[in-house]
Amino acid sequence: MKSRQTTRARLDWRDLIVEALAGLFARPGRALLTVLGAVLGIASLVATLGVAHTAGNQIISSFNELSATSVVVTTDRGFFGDNAPRVALPWDSETRLSRLNGVVAAGSMADVNIAGDLTSSVPLNDPLGQTEFQVPMVAASPGLYPAVRGNLRTGRWFDQGHSERADRVAVLGIGAAQRLNITRVGQQPVVFVGDLSFVVIGILDDVLRQADLLNSVIVPEGTARELYDLESPTTIQIDTEVGAAALIAAQAAIAVSPNDPALVRVQSPPSPESLQTQVESDVNALFLVLGAVSLLVGAIGIANVTLVSVLERVGEIGLRRALGAGRRHIAYQFLLESTGIGLFGGVIGASAGVLVVVAVSASNDWTPVLDARVPLGAPLLGAVVGLLAGLYPAWRASRLEPVESLRASGA
Amino acid sequence: MNNSAAPLMELERVGRVFGDGEAAVHALTDATLRVHRGDYVSIMGPSGSGKSTLLNIMALLDRQTSGTYRFDGVDAQSLPEGRRTGLRAHRIGFVFQAFHLLAHRSVTENVAMSMLYNRMPRSSRRTLALEALERVGLSHRADFLPTKLSGGERQRVAIARAIAPHPTVLLCDEPTGNLDQVTGRSILDLFEELRASGLTVVVVTHDPRVGLQADRILEVEDGRVEMLPQSNRRVPSER
Numbered sequence: 001m002k003s004r005q006t007t008r009a010r011l012d013w014r015d016l017i018v019e020a021l022a023g024l025f026a027r028p029g030r031a032l033l034t035v036l037g038a039v040l041g042i043a044s045l046v047a048t049l050g051v052a053h054t055a056g057n058q059i060i061s062s063f064n065e066l067s068a069t070s071v072v073v074t075t076d077r078g079f080f081g082d083n084a085p086r087v088a089l090p091w092d093s094e095t096r097l098s099r100l101n102g103v104v105a106a107g108s109m110a111d112v113n114i115a116g117d118l119t120s121s122v123p124l125n126d127p128l129g130q131t132e133f134q135v136p137m138v139a140a141s142p143g144l145y146p147a148v149r150g151n152l153r154t155g156r157w158f159d160q161g162h163s164e165r166a167d168r169v170a171v172l173g174i175g176a177a178q179r180l181n182i183t184r185v186g187q188q189p190v191v192f193v194g195d196l197s198f199v200v201i202g203i204l205d206d207v208l209r210q211a212d213l214l215n216s217v218i219v220p221e222g223t224a225r226e227l228y229d230l231e232s233p234t235t236i237q238i239d240t241e242v243g244a245a246a247l248i249a250a251q252a253a254i255a256v257s258p259n260d261p262a263l264v265r266v267q268s269p270p271s272p273e274s275l276q277t278q279v280e281s282d283v284n285a286l287f288l289v290l291g292a293v294s295l296l297v298g299a300i301g302i303a304n305v306t307l308v309s310v311l312e313r314v315g316e317i318g319l320r321r322a323l324g325a326g327r328r329h330i331a332y333q334f335l336l337e338s339t340g341i342g343l344f345g346g347v348i349g350a351s352a353g354v355l356v357v358v359a360v361s362a363s364n365d366w367t368p369v370l371d372a373r374v375p376l377g378a379p380l381l382g383a384v385v386g387l388l389a390g391l392y393p394a395w396r397a398s399r400l401e402p403v404e405s406l407r408a409s410g411a
Numbered sequence: 412m413n414n415s416a417a418p419l420m421e422l423e424r425v426g427r428v429f430g431d432g433e434a435a436v437h438a439l440t441d442a443t444l445r446v447h448r449g450d451y452v453s454i455m456g457p458s459g460s461g462k463s464t465l466l467n468i469m470a471l472l473d474r475q476t477s478g479t480y481r482f483d484g485v486d487a488q489s490l491p492e493g494r495r496t497g498l499r500a501h502r503i504g505f506v507f508q509a510f511h512l513l514a515h516r517s518v519t520e521n522v523a524m525s526m527l528y529n530r531m532p533r534s535s536r537r538t539l540a541l542e543a544l545e546r547v548g549l550s551h552r553a554d555f556l557p558t559k560l561s562g563g564e565r566q567r568v569a570i571a572r573a574i575a576p577h578p579t580v581l582l583c584d585e586p587t588g589n590l591d592q593v594t595g596r597s598i599l600d601l602f603e604e605l606r607a608s609g610l611t612v613v614v615v616t617h618d619p620r621v622g623l624q625a626d627r628i629l630e631v632e633d634g635r636v637e638m639l640p641q642s643n644r645r646v647p648s649e650r
Contacts, residue, residue, distance in 0.1 A: 010528065010530055011527065011528055014533070015527055015533070019527070022515070022516060022520075025515070026513075026514075026515040315511055316511075318511070319507075319511040319524075320524075320527075321472075321496075321499075322470070322472060322499060322505050323499065323500065323505070323524060323528060324496055324497065324499045324500020324501070324525075324527075324528035324529055325496070325500075325527070325528045326492070326496045326528075327492070329528060402472045403467045403473045406507065406509075406511070
């Protein structure tokens with residue numbers, strides 16, 4: 001006994017946890033039902049955020065690096081613009097555009113009118129096989145090769161010199177080369193387009209843009225001007241640095257057509273960021289409200305059940321007070337019980353929410369994407385909700401007078 | 412226990428009024444009494460006489476509206492709530508008519524609960540609880556749930572809970588009120604043993620058989636306390 005009378009009552013936090021848990025497990029069925037309210041709220045929040053994030057990520061992944069760095073300038077008159085005046089793209093477009101900051105490569109091209117001339121390789125007298133084909137011809141500038149991210153199977157691409165001298169050289173797209181049965185350029189094979197012969201200097205294996213090139217005979221612009229009276233390029237392909245597409249799109253029209261920039265058409269990729277944000281906010285606004293409402297309902301459920309529990313356990317509260325529990329000890333115990341319900345609901349809810357995200361992603365063939373802070377923060381949110389829901393019941397419990405509590409529950 | 416000559420509990424003209432104005436109920440008026448260490452005191456009176464109010468004030472669960480009450484020399488009225496709570500945790504053991512055991516906790520847990528709020532190290536709580544259960548003769552029920560016990564056994568658990576932290580005084584409110592005669596008798600024997608071991612026991616009851624067991628009998632009638640003249644110390648063998 002000593003002189004312990006001056007000591008204030010106290011409660012070890014571990015004991016507090018044990019008491020709160022015991023309080024919860026005393027009525028496991030009710031505790032589980034209460035947890036369910038928090039589970040639904042947290043699960044819908046996590047699922048909402050996860051699905052929105054996943055969907056948004058699907059959109060951004062369709063805007064990959066390739067299309068995000070491509071700007072195309074054409075003189076197309078557009079669908080309804082048949083009568084609009086047409087400007088000619090200048091021959092030095094490539095040079096003009098290359099000077100713009102943010103342009104990695106630029107190249108111009110144009111379909112060449114070969115008036116139905118057929119293309120053949122070295123005449124071979126094969127009475128059974130077809131030796132002449134209709135192959136489109138494209139005139140290209142030297143810079144087109146990097147601008148379309150081309151890849152040569154063999155040989156080389158022509159340069160500015162070929163174009164200026166109007167050399168009769170050609171690069172074959174892989175499709176055209178196969179039809180003409182040309183696989184090597186080491187011995188300078190020749191193709192005939194109508195009566196004109198061209199030395200094949202390279203075979204184009206692959207392009208990432210302007211895939212028509214793969215089935216064409218590609219000649220230097222200078223050559224096409226001299227032999228076929230080509231008037232001007234019709235398409236300019238620009239490869240920009242990542243993030244520069246929007247800027248280049250605005251500048252390209254002025255660069256190639258300073259007098260009438262409005263008459264050229266510039267195709268640039270839409271801003272993926274804006275699209276993603278839009279989609280996410282659409283999904284979020286709708287379902288976040290739903291999640292918040294269910295969380296609120298869950299919180300009210302926790303508050304209700306905790307309050308009922310307080311009223312039911314008036315005798316226990318009186319007993320604890322008689323045994324030396326302070327008001328705050330009673331309040332802590334009920335706060336901890338409601339917080340525990342919220343925390344437990346948050347853990348289950350976060351797991352359920354993640355499962356929903358995975359299920360939705362699987363059914364849409366999406367890659368599930370979830371901000372790690374969402375499932376980790378959800379239990380915390382649940383605990384906070386439980387804590388807030390428990391404030392009033394805990395306060396009520398702590399206000400009970402021990403004498404009345406003991407009397408009210410007597411006998 | 413600095414001065415064992417001073418009374419443990421000293422009430423002087425203590426009154427308790429519930430409500431105010433016309434509706435005021437004078438549950439207790441002018442209660443003056445002393446309880447010394449080692450006393451076995453019973454407070455008797457018909458129901459509604461104010462004896463439970465008196466016990467609640469002595470137990471620091473309630474505050475008087477007039478007069479002074481000193482617990483171990485300290486004026487209880489002047490103590491802040493925290494200190495009163497501390498005294499309840501450390502110095503006072505309670506036994507209620509309705510037992511007040513938690514149905515979903517084992518007997519040992521129920522007993523250990525009285526040490527939850529008084530700085531008793533966690534490790535020694537179980538030891539003390541088992542010790543107390545042995546004193547009331549219930550060691551074999553340590554892991555039972557209270558719902559599996561008889562009324563007398565439940566009250567013994569409640570007494571074990573009260574004495575486990577070694578309080579200075581045991582306050583009992585109609586401890587045998589819910590028990591049959593034989594069981595009640597065994598509880599009274601237990602009080603006698605506890606008193607013999609030095610514990611101060613105060614029992615509130617309306618049952619003369621219970622009250623007469625004590626060394627001193629206080630009669631409460633209409634809120635007034637009267638000390639019955641004799642201190643007829645009863646010979647234990649008389650039982």
